[in-house]
Amino acid sequence: MNRITRDAILGIDVSRDWLDIHCLPSNQRLRLPNSEDGHARVGALAKSACALVCFEATGGQEWRLWSALDVAGVATRQLPPAQIKAFAASRGTRAKTDRIDAELIARFMAFRPDTGRTLPHEKIRLLRALVSKRGQLVETRKRLLAQIKAHAKLGSDDLFDVMDGDLKDLLDRQIAGLEVRIEQIIASEEGLATTAAILRSVPGIGPVASTMLIAEMPELGQITGEQAAALTGLAPIAHDSGAMRGKRAIGGGRRPLRHVMFQAALVASHHNPVLKPFADRLREAGKPHKVIITAVARKLVTIVNALCKSRQKWTTQLA
Structure with missing residues (x-):
């Protein structure tokens, strides 16, 4: 691994004890301990190769490595496990080992260089x-x-x-x-406090939803409404083929955030002066309850994203 090609990709499968590494384009492999020494060695390898390091979200196992690499000035990306799994299925890869997972992570990053999350700041x-x-x-x-x-x-x-x-x-x-x-x-922190105040000014967004939005979607206010809906898994996905028009469905995104937004949408559909009439129109049109709440949640996300972008609190005129 001392002759890694420059501008390489290091895919890492992170477990409790080990870091299984696959390097592209050289296809070299390495296993290091998931410890401070192992993190330092990964950082040194990545910096020597100007490499991008990527790994799956593992529920917290990756955070120590991620923080160490960030301090070392290494470019990193955290990738969604569901997309890695779908990528493996598309390649016909059915076997699962740590080495195979590391290679899949690296190849997915090469296939989708625009995906993944960067490390948010410490707070x-x-x-x-x-x-x-x-x-x-x-x-x-x-x-x-x-x-x-x-x-x-x-x-x-x-x-x-x-x-x-x-x-x-x-x-x-x-x-x-x-x-x-x-x-x-x-x-x-003034920035976080201001964002929380903006979010909580929207009828339907309470302390839990506002905190979840800040924690799970730090991109809020820096992206389009469509991107915000997609990140929360609230964007409708088409299922069309030829003359057939299938039902739209939602999926993907950041699941914990989507669940919280559903709860916020339940409140907003009855108490938000802009979203209540919208929900009532859907009810009168005979739409199912789940469709109504999903549509309200999607509008709610686009509204809070727009308010965070303009740094303005809620008014019915701005909605």
């Missing part, structure tokens, strides 16, 4: 981690509440009541603590 990274953890705890609490209801119907032992009550109190405190920390981070 956005921390915000994203806090938002993700809050979401996990909220889901845990939701499942616990369902279990509490089931225990109540069965007339379960008081022991369950005590255990469930203690666990619920713990989750409530942890969620509240995360929310305080999230608000502190947003308030500590």
